[in-house]
Amino acid sequence: MSSAFPRDGEFLALEEIHAAAVRRLxxxxxxxxxxxxxxxxxxxxxxxxxxxxxxxxRPMSGVSDPKTSTSLLGIPLSVPVLTAPFGGDALFAADGHLAVARANAASGIASIVPEVGSFSYEEVAAAAPAAARIGQLHPHESFDVSAARIKAAGYDALCVTVDCPIVGFRARTRMGRLHLDPAIWHGNVLDDGSPNVAATYEAHIAPTWTWDELAAATARHGMPWIAKGILTAEAAEAALDAGAAAILVSNHGGRQVDPSAASLDVLPEIAAAVSGQVPVLLDSGVRTGADVFVALALGASAVVIGRLAAYGLAAAGEYGVRRTVELLTRELHVLMTLSGVPDIAAFGSGFVARRS
Ligand SMILES: Cc1cc2nc3c(=O)[nH]c(=O)nc-3n(C[C@H](O)[C@H](O)[C@H](O)COP(=O)(O)O)c2cc1C
Incomplete structure (x- = not known):
């Protein structure tokens, strides 16, 4: 990868991107x-x-230019990072996930595109046709409609959010008495106004599905799917039994069950339970290249970034997201070099320890 010093005017560290996002939003x-x-x-x-x-x-390992590229479910990634499905994306930049998809196409990573985003699955696909993309959806009565659309729009996989049968009780959001235009969540509402998703989002997603229904529904569409929102070994095993092609260890960035375990704290337990049968991903709290390093060392095949990508979007649109991934990659690359990790595949728990 390039080690060229950044040009003037570019964000030089992820903290600058966060600060710009906070200033602008x-x-x-x-x-x-x-x-x-x-x-x-x-x-x-x-x-x-x-x-x-x-x-x-591991000093003196002779590692000079570690390889950060890898692949996930057959999708090549320049670095083991994907952007999370975050709804309401037009709040952060007018072109929301369209900009994320374009940025990720340039970065060589994949986007997970939300069902309750500001743009449709098809619009995001058209924004970066050659880019890797995964369509996120909820297990609810419109699953078949959304899954069929995702498939027809050439997505590589599905990502099923299993931790959001209802939206968590978000006290700070409620107390903020936010005035947000509901259209920011309506990208996938069908033209005829039928409540495919989002239009009646809170009322529409319903806690009635079990793993059996999800197994049957995913089987109907024949696409590999990621189970997003797994926090225990038991849930990981249930997702595997239901046919998940990957497990995403996630507490939804702390937006659902409170208190629940930090994703990182349960990653080793879940990686052990999954035991290499499918890739294990992690999100919730990833903010730096060091975080990516630790997650990879503890058994993640890749990480997913939610707020970090949204900060990039808010700070500077497409460029902000691309620069976020570039800086994250740079941090990871430096730490792999310093620590003697030649390759993503070489990560293991020996590269980290509990702080004493
Ligand atoms: C503003 C916002 C909106 C989100 N919307 C969704 C969503 O529609 N579907 C979903 O599965 N996850 C959603 N998430 C959760 C993210 O996909 C991801 O799990 C989380 O952001 C990861 O934590 P992090 O923000 O600390 O990286 C949202 C997160 C944020 C911050």
Whole structure:
């Protein structure tokens, strides 16, 4: 990868992107983006968990240009990072996930495109036709409609969010009395106004589905699917039994169950339960290249970035997202070099330890 020094005017560190996002976003948008559920213990725990790990570098390993590229479900990735499905994306930049998709096409990573985003699955696909993309959807009565659209629009896989049968109780968001245009979640509402998704989002998603219904529904569409929102070994096993092609360890960025475990804290348990049968991904709290390093060392095949990508979008649209991934990659690359990790495949728990 290029080690050219950044040009003037470019963001030089991820903190600058976060600061620019905070400066630029109206208060309602910032509250919607940053808040979590309940007393936000899960939200805080996600960050605290990364702070409990340190890297155990292997000096003099002769590693000069570690390879960050890998692949996931047959999708080539320049770095083991995907952008998360975050709804309401036009709040952060007018072209929301269209910009994310274009940025990711340039970065060589994949986007997970939300069902309750500001743009349709088809619009995001058209924005970056050659780019890798995964369509996120919820297990609900319109699953078949959304899955068929995702497939027809040439997506590589599905991502089924299993931790959001109803939206978490988000006290900070509620107390903020946000005035947000519901259209920011309506990208996939059908033209005839039928309530495919989103239009009646809160009322529409319903906690009635079980793994059996999900197994049957995913089998009807014949696409590999990621189970998003797994926090226990038991849930991972249930997802595998239902046919998941990958497990995404996630607490929805602290926006659903509060308190629940930090994703990172349960990653080793889940990776052990999955035992290499399918890739295990992680999201919730990833903010730096060091976080990516620790997650990979503890068994993740890739990480998914939610707020970090949204900060990039809010700070500078397509460029902001691309630069976020570039800086994240740079940080990871530097740490792999310093620590003697030649390749993503060489990661293992020996490269990290609990902070004493
Ligand atoms: C503003 C916002 C909107 C989100 N919308 C969705 C969504 O529609 N579907 C979904 O599965 N996850 C959604 N998420 C959760 C993300 O996909 C992801 O799990 C989470 O952001 C990861 O944590 P992080 O923000 O700490 O990286 C949303 C997250 C945020 C911050």
């Amino acid at each position: 109206p208060q309602d948008a910032l509250t919607y983006l940053e808040s979590g559920a309940g007393a936000e213990r899960t939200l805080r725990a996600n960050r605290e968990a990364f702070g409990r790990w340190v890297i155990r570098p």
